[in-house]
Amino acid sequence: MLFGKRERIIRRIAIVEDEPLVAFDNEHLLGEAGYEVVATVDNLADAVRVIQEEEIDLILSDIKLRGDGDGMDVARAATAKGVPVLFVTGNCPVDAQPLGIGCLAKPYTEKTMKMALEAIDDKLQGRKVRRLPAGLSIYEKA
Numbered sequence: 001m002l003f004g005k006r007e008r009i010i011r012r013i014a015i016v017e018d019e020p021l022v023a024f025d026n027e028h029l030l031g032e033a034g035y036e037v038v039a040t041v042d043n044l045a046d047a048v049r050v051i052q053e054e055e056i057d058l059i060l061s062d063i064k065l066r067g068d069g070d071g072m073d074v075a076r077a078a079t080a081k082g083v084p085v086l087f088v089t090g091n092c093p094v095d096a097q098p099l100g101i102g103c104l105a106k107p108y109t110e111k112t113m114k115m116a117l118e119a120i121d122d123k124l125q126g127r128k129v130r131r132l133p134a135g136l137s138i139y140e141k142a
Contacts, residue, residue, distance in 0.1 A: 008121045009057060015040040016047045016061040016074050017088070022106075026060065026088075029110050033117070044069025048077045056083050058120065063089040063096065075099035086120055097139045105135035112136070 013035050017023040023040050030037050039050040043066045050056070051074075059078050063071040075085040076099060084101040092103035101123065104116045115133035122129045123138055132138065 008118075009124055010035070010117060010121045012036045012038050012055055012057045014038050014047070014050050014054065014056045014059045016042070016059060016065065016071065018042040018062060018064060018066045022062075026113070029113055033114055035117075043067040044073050044077075047074045051077050051081055051083060058117075059083055059085045060088045061085050061100075063087060063091070063093065072096055072099055084120070084124060086116070092137060100139060102136060102138040105137075108133075108135050 013030055015023055015026050015037060017026065017040065023042070027037050027040055038054045038056055041047050041050060045067070059074065061071040061074045065071060071087055071089065072095070075096070078085050079099060085099065087096055087100045087103040088106065089103065090106045092105060096103065101120055104113070112133045112135060116136045119129045119132055119136060119138065129138060
């Protein structure tokens with residue numbers, strides 16, 4: 001659309017984050033940016049339940065979670081349902097690359113998160129990603 005808002009395919013996002021303040025900030029940021037946060041959970045079991053029960057366009061997942069399992073386990077469950085995962089973590093492990101669409105390194109700003117979501121949306125729509133914000137890696141396999 002010329003001089004208008006681009007149509008985005010990422011609308012419904014699930015947050016998998018074990019740090020309550022980060023989770024709260026992400027909920028607020030995403031809501032203000034026009035996304036619908038379908039769930040915010042802090043462990044693998046709840047994440048798997050949400051993946052099974054909700055329509056989700058993208059999962060933002062930390063690698064380290066409460067209890068058993070981690071963000072890579074979340075990504076495995078999401079991949080089985082065809083839901084892309086953007087890892088949001090302080091340290092993006094190399095072995096996470098086949099499981100996610102990319103990784104956004106913590107800490108990040110509100111502007112960086114918004115730009116990262118736009119880049120991931122472009123990638124998912126097959127568009128050329130114009131520029132990556134600092135801290136975002138998009139995995140080639142994605």
